[in-house]
Amino acid sequence: MAKSAYIHIPFCSHKCDFCDFAAFAGLDDLSQEYCDIVIREIHERLSAEPNHEPLETVFFGGGTPGYIDPDLLGNILEALRSATGIVPDAEITMETTPQTVSEEKAALWLRHGINRISIGVESVSDLELKAMGRDHTREQAFRGLSAAAFGGFDNLALDLMYGLPEQTLESWSRTLDELLALSPKHVSAYGLTIAQNSPLLLRYPKDSDSYPDEESFEQMYYMLVEKCARAGLLQYEIANFAVPGYESRHNMTYWKNQEYLAFGVSAHRYYKGRRSSNFRSLKRYMRDYLGLETVEEIDAETALKEAIFLGLRLRKGIDLEELNRKFGLDLAESRASKIEELSELGLLEKDGSALRLTQKGVLISNSVLSELI
Ligand code: SF4
Numbered sequence: 001m002a003k004s005a006y007i008h009i010p011f012c013s014h015k016c017d018f019c020d021f022a023a024f025a026g027l028d029d030l031s032q033e034y035c036d037i038v039i040r041e042i043h044e045r046l047s048a049e050p051n052h053e054p055l056e057t058v059f060f061g062g063g064t065p066g067y068i069d070p071d072l073l074g075n076i077l078e079a080l081r082s083a084t085g086i087v088p089d090a091e092i093t094m095e096t097t098p099q100t101v102s103e104e105k106a107a108l109w110l111r112h113g114i115n116r117i118s119i120g121v122e123s124v125s126d127l128e129l130k131a132m133g134r135d136h137t138r139e140q141a142f143r144g145l146s147a148a149a150f151g152g153f154d155n156l157a158l159d160l161m162y163g164l165p166e167q168t169l170e171s172w173s174r175t176l177d178e179l180l181a182l183s184p185k186h187v188s189a190y191g192l193t194i195a196q197n198s199p200l201l202l203r204y205p206k207d208s209d210s211y212p213d214e215e216s217f218e219q220m221y222y223m224l225v226e227k228c229a230r231a232g233l234l235q236y237e238i239a240n241f242a243v244p245g246y247e248s249r250h251n252m253t254y255w256k257n258q259e260y261l262a263f264g265v266s267a268h269r270y271y272k273g274r275r276s277s278n279f280r281s282l283k284r285y286m287r288d289y290l291g292l293e294t295v296e297e298i299d300a301e302t303a304l305k306e307a308i309f310l311g312l313r314l315r316k317g318i319d320l321e322e323l324n325r326k327f328g329l330d331l332a333e334s335r336a337s338k339i340e341e342l343s344e345l346g347l348l349e350k351d352g353s354a355l356r357l358t359q360k361g362v363l364i365s366n367s368v369l370s371e372l373i
Pocket of ligand 1: 011012014015016019020021023062063064097120
């Protein structure tokens with residue numbers, strides 16, 4: 001039974017040049033109608049589940065959920081409370097951009113039950129923010145962070161990016177130092193990936209020397225791990241760091257390959273052995289909120305592959321004995337020569353019944369994982 005729910009709020013003040021999410025600028029007028037439809041979706045999908053267990057995590061992602069009226073998010077939470085219940089100590093996260101945060105709004109979010117805020121700062125260099133087509137500045141980033149803290153948010157998570165155009169090792173080091181000095185509880189930091197046809201490529205083609213080279217990119221990753229560790233944030237997943245006890249409970253659902261509900265345009269769920277997603281077109285979703293864009297039945301073989309793929313994203317890796325108990329597969333035996341080969345290359349390490357990526361393996365995790373699987 002799913003104990004987590006993801007809600008997609010697609011509205012943004014501006015569409016960033018690299019963004020490939022279902023996120024739309026200039027459609028704010030639709031936010032009330034959209035949230036009413038999400039509420040209908042919640043009730044209709046869950047009315048068939050009278051004995052659903054209360055939710056332990058809720059995640060408002062987007063888009064920029066913090067951009068819309070906080071009461072609309074409150075209404076969605078009310079709908080979830082009445083449809084499934086939400087446990088009293090649930091983790092309720094909302095993603096937002098720094099310029100949407102004010103002390104007043106922070107107080108409203110808290111009043112509605114949102115207790116974790118994840119702010120997409122990305123960088124504190126104006127040059128890099130501009131290069132990425134973000135519509136906030138360094139000054140707005142710091143103002144937003146302090147408003148969140150003064151508004152009462154203790155559980156503050158930061159989203160950062162590296163490998164950006166115009167970014168250097170020095171500027172990345174400054175971004176990390178200045179932000180870690182604010183004592184966030186959680187940091188997610190992803191290397192930039194650029195979708196095909198992204199407007200960013202018109203200004204900064206992939207082969208442009210404005211991007212950090214491969215060696216600098218690697219150094220940026222190692223710098224991230226080291227500075228976060230010094231600031232007391234331990235790496236628990238390839239791209240995620242937390243003060244112990246503040247790991248994202250919601251995202252752990254994904255990495256542990258547990259089921260979760262999802263509502264809203266383009267939202268992806270994993271429920272009753274099936275992965276499915278809602279329509280990606282906003283117009284289509286708002287017309288047919290129960291319609292599905294994709295459906296995939298997860299058979300035993302896929303479930304096993306996913307458990308390995310997702311589990312190895314966690315720094316503690318996968319427990320081979322548990323995998324064997326759950327799927328009847330002795331990976332240590334069936335993939336013995338591949339595990340040995342990847343270990344000799346310094347990409348994987350086996351420690352008792354745990355199998356995990358090394359730091360070198362993390363850097364090329366996708367190829368290591370596809371080799372192994
Ligand atoms: S704020 Fe986030 S979701 Fe919105 S356009 Fe920019 S990157 Fe995409």
